[in-house]
Amino acid sequence: MATITRSLSSKVNGNGESEIMLRLSVSRDLRLRLKSGIFVDPARFRDGKFIMPRADRKTLANLQTINDNLVSLESRLVSLCVNTPQNLLSKEFFEDAIMRHNHPELFETTPVSRSFFDTFNEYLATTQDGTKLSSHYRVLARLLERYEKYKKKSTRQNFTLKLEEFTGEVVDAFKQFVIDEPKIYERFPSIYKDVSEVVKTKRKPRKPEQRGHNAVIAIMKRLRAFFNWCVKRG
Structure with a gap:
């Protein structure tokens, strides 16, 4: 001592x-x-x-x-x-x-402004890098990015995902987007033209297929895991 x-x-x-x-x-x-x-x-x-x-x-x-x-x-x-x-x-x-x-x-330092996807990529790097589920979380990241683009297109507003504004209503709206994405593709095909900017990938977007109930639940569980991590990190 x-x-x-x-x-x-x-x-x-x-x-x-x-x-x-x-x-x-x-x-x-x-x-x-x-x-x-x-x-x-x-x-x-x-x-x-x-x-x-x-x-x-x-x-x-x-x-x-x-x-x-x-x-x-x-x-x-x-x-x-x-x-x-x-x-x-x-x-x-x-x-x-x-x-x-x-x-x-x-x-004392001035807090650095971080985007939603900055935080998500930190989550990927610190918890999912090299794991079997890492590719599934990258799919989730691309889904979230397409949801953000969809909101911009459909509302004609400068919509941006923000961690502190991801309310229960946003969660429900994102879940509905996951379910309806094949229909949304028909209405807004421009969303799917560019390679994702939020995660390192060379994979180009393709026409989404209809997801079953279990697939939707799995996606939402991964989103919940991300938010649980955020809460633990303060």
Whole structure:
């Protein structure tokens, strides 16, 4: 079990504060002295503990905030020791963790916009690549793409499948599309002219055949498996 002891730097900054130093003992072979990035008035820190005033509420509140932050940082470091392979632990590793704790704003990133098919292809790559069912899921991807094109053609709107907008009504509409696709082919043959753009394939679309009840159920089960994966991934 990793242990941490505290000490105080002898240096004082322009605000009259000293930095709290941490001695992290991970194992016999890994003992590190780390800068916490957390500062305190030297008069309010002794033997690794904060000296809390009784009457000065403002100072007390400030010291309590510093103490809570320090405890949170120490808990984070210990958790990393437990959950990270020891060969990855180093001074640089913990310095980075401390920086991320003290300055999370420096590591915030703008979420990347992902399309429905970006997510579906990630599902294919992470769960179905090389499996016996992978080809069936690629069929599902092409079906979903044709459904999207069909909605654009039939509604004359810029319809796009979106993960967060795939409601029960959309599921029902897609299921009906799977059932009616041979008829839809007759009405909108242009949907079937191009090779699918959503999955890597050289296979050109062909006239769809009428699907039986079991085939439709199998397709919908695969769609449900995809959404279950999405829910688990948040």
